[in-house]
Amino acid sequence: MESKSNYKEEEPEATMWSQKAWALLSTVRSQSPLIQCITNFVSMDLMANTLLSAGASPAMLHTLEELTDFTPQVHALCVNVGTLSTGWLPAMKLAAELAHKSGKPWVLDPVAAGASGFRLKACLELVELKPTVIRGNGSEIIALAKASVEPTKGVDSSHKSTDAIESAKSLAQASGAIVAVSGAVDIVTDGNRVVGAHNGVAMMTKITATGCSVTALIxxxxxxxxxxxxxxxxxxxxxxxxxxxMGMKMANGPASLRMHLIDSLYGIDEACVLSHAKITSLS
Ligand SMILES: Nc1ncnc2c1ncn2[C@@H]1O[C@H](COP(=O)(O)OP(=O)(O)OP(=O)(O)O)[C@@H](O)[C@H]1O
Ligand SMILES: Cc1ncsc1CCO
Ligand SMILES: [Mg+2]
Structure with a gap:
């Protein structure tokens, strides 16, 4: 009886979250927002296909000369520094400024933020341009919050997402962005509230650019x-x-999971989201 009454107490929050997740996926499908992605060469394919399978419309435009015309027309911008170069950084900054000025949300993926001084400085300059959301793995969020170059595993994380909760909160408070840390539990914070999303499978880390792609989905x-x-x-x-x-039920390894993940995102229905979404308050 005791566990049943606990279950009843938790149910309204869990139900609210899963209904919210379904409502948002449905709205993305019906509105098909145009998402500009300035992203690394590795992620372009998976990111564009993730957006398409969710019902959004991706556009991988990154040339400086096009941005004044194009960026104010998009519904959101995703900036990912994965294969950063001196040539691309001005375009990332201008697009962020244009998005901010035109009231469009923009999301920063600070790939390998602590891997070099150049990359860290670029990420910190982008944070100054008021991203709506910053999404990284544990090591990236810790490096960005500490503003320090650290020994890293490059684009992969050497920290659990839960190791980065305090860093995520301080980065959110300092930047005004919502900060998300991916991992076994995805952490999301505004600097005060902390929420955990408990879905996913570990095999997703064996497919390059799943993190980049979920940033675009955000x-x-x-x-x-x-x-x-x-x-x-x-x-x-x-x-x-x-x-x-869902994809993992049909997959034999990373390559087939990549395909089945995209198919599953395309086919996911209300019953599936309502029964599988696991989002909880952590604070
Ligand atoms: N141990 C895990 N169990 C379940 N899901 C996980 C686990 N680790 C990561 N994920 C999921 O995998 C996806 C990618 O997260 P990850 O932290 O690997 O991003 P990333 O390091 O930025 O990846 P990339 O740089 O390749 O894009 C997210 O959707 C996350 O929720
Ligand atoms: C492997 C890799 N290298 C730079 S960006 C990228 C994609 C995953 O972040
Ligand atoms: Mg990443």
Whole structure:
């Protein structure tokens, strides 16, 4: 009896979160927001296909000369520094400024932020341009919050997401962004509230650019509900994780999971989201 009454107490919050996640996925499907992605060469394919399978419309435009015309028309911008070069950084900055000025959300993925002084400085300069959301893995969020170059595993994390909660909170407070840390539990914070999304499978870390792709999915979810950025961010992470869980039932390894994850994201329905979304308050 005791466990049953506990279950009843928790149910309204769990139900609210899963309904929110489904409502946002449905809205992305019906509104098909245009998402500009300035992203690394490795991630372009998976990121564009993730957005398409979720119902959004990706556009990988990054040339400086095009941005004044194009960026104000998009519904959200995703900036990912994965294969950063001196040539691309001015375009990333201008696009961020244009998005901010035109009231469009923009999301930063600070890939390997602590790997070099050049990369860290670029990421810190981008944070100054007021991203709506920053999504990284544990090591990236810790490096960015400490503003320090550290021994790293490059684009992979050597920290658990839960090791980065305090860093995520301080980065959120300092930047004004919602900060998300991916991992076994995806952490989302506004600097005060902390929420965990508990979906996904470990095999997702064996497919390059799943983190990059979920960052773009966050941009799509936030674009359709700009007044609830934390909720939209947690919902995108949960939905992507559910697609991984569904895909894993049909996969034999990373390559087939990549395909089945995309198929599952495309096919996911209300019953699946309502029964599988696991989003909880952690504070
Ligand atoms: N141990 C895990 N169990 C379940 N899901 C996980 C686990 N680790 C990561 N994920 C999921 O895998 C996806 C990618 O997260 P990850 O932390 O690997 O990003 P990343 O390091 O930025 O990846 P990349 O740089 O390759 O894009 C996220 O959706 C996350 O929720
Ligand atoms: C492997 C890799 N190298 C730079 S970006 C990238 C994709 C995953 O972040
Ligand atoms: Mg990454």
């Amino acid at each position: 941009a799509a979810f936030v674009s359709v509900d700009q007044s609830h950025v934390l909720e939209a961010t947690a919902s995108a992470l949960s939905v992507f994780g559910i697609a991984g869980e």
